Amino acid sequence: MMKTTNSMKKYLTLLLLAVVSAAAGAGCSSDDRPVQITSLKLNEKDLELTVGQSFQLVAATRPADAGVTLKWSSSDQTVATVDQTGLVTLRAFGTAVITARYRSYSARCTVATLQEPPLDPSAALAAPLSDGIIYSKNVLLYYPFIFR
Numbered sequence: 001m002m003k004t005t006n007s008m009k010k011y012l013t014l015l016l017l018a019v020v021s022a023a024a025g026a027g028c029s030s031d032d033r034p035v036q037i038t039s040l041k042l043n044e045k046d047l048e049l050t051v052g053q054s055f056q057l058v059a060a061t062r063p064a065d066a067g068v069t070l071k072w073s074s075s076d077q078t079v080a081t082v083d084q085t086g087l088v089t090l091r092a093f094g095t096a097v098i099t100a101r102y103r104s105y106s107a108r109c110t111v112a113t114l115q116e117p118p119l120d121p122s123a124a125l126a127a128p129l130s131d132g133i134i135y136s137k138n139v140l141l142y143y144p145f146i147f148r
Contacts, residue, residue: 035068037061040105042086048114049090057086057109059100070100080111 043058059070072082080096082088088098088111095112 034103035066037063037066037068037102037105040070040100040102040107042100042107042109044109047088047109047111049088049111050114051090051092054087054089055111057082057088057098057100059086059107061102061105068102070102073099073101075099 039062041060043060044055047055049055061068070084070086072084072086074080074082074088074096075098076094076096077091079092079094080088080090080098082098086100088109090111090113093113093116095110098109098111100107
């Protein structure tokens with residue numbers, strides 16, 4: 001009976017050791033650890049685009065083969081949008097900052113419109129008349145004696 005108890009203890013000890021080893025190894029694979037990078041940069045720091053134009057921003061990390069997934073964002077979605085691949089599209093006149101993030105690292109690109117928006121004369125014509133314009137109805141804007 002003593003021999004059976006000793007062999008049973010050895011068997012349970014080996015079984016316990018095997019379970020602990022398997023559990024420790026399962027949680028410590030290198031795939032479970034977050035990827036560490038040392039820098040994050042974009043291919044452009046400043047962009048000037050026309051409304052409707054798109055540009056592909058490219059992020060570079062160190063190490064280059066880190067294979068991290070970046071989170072892209074725009075400071076003003078009405079001016080410029082960015083998708084999760086870094087494709088920036090200018091939507092309206094103005095300036096926006098595009099940011100790529102991974103954990104505590106970030107890189108930024110300022111996007112602005114290349115040209116001023118065209119003036120809309122209908123906005124000026126729709127404005128109410130000022131007192132100065134109303135009272136100058138019968139005023140001549142040239143002097144007839146100059147053209148004699």
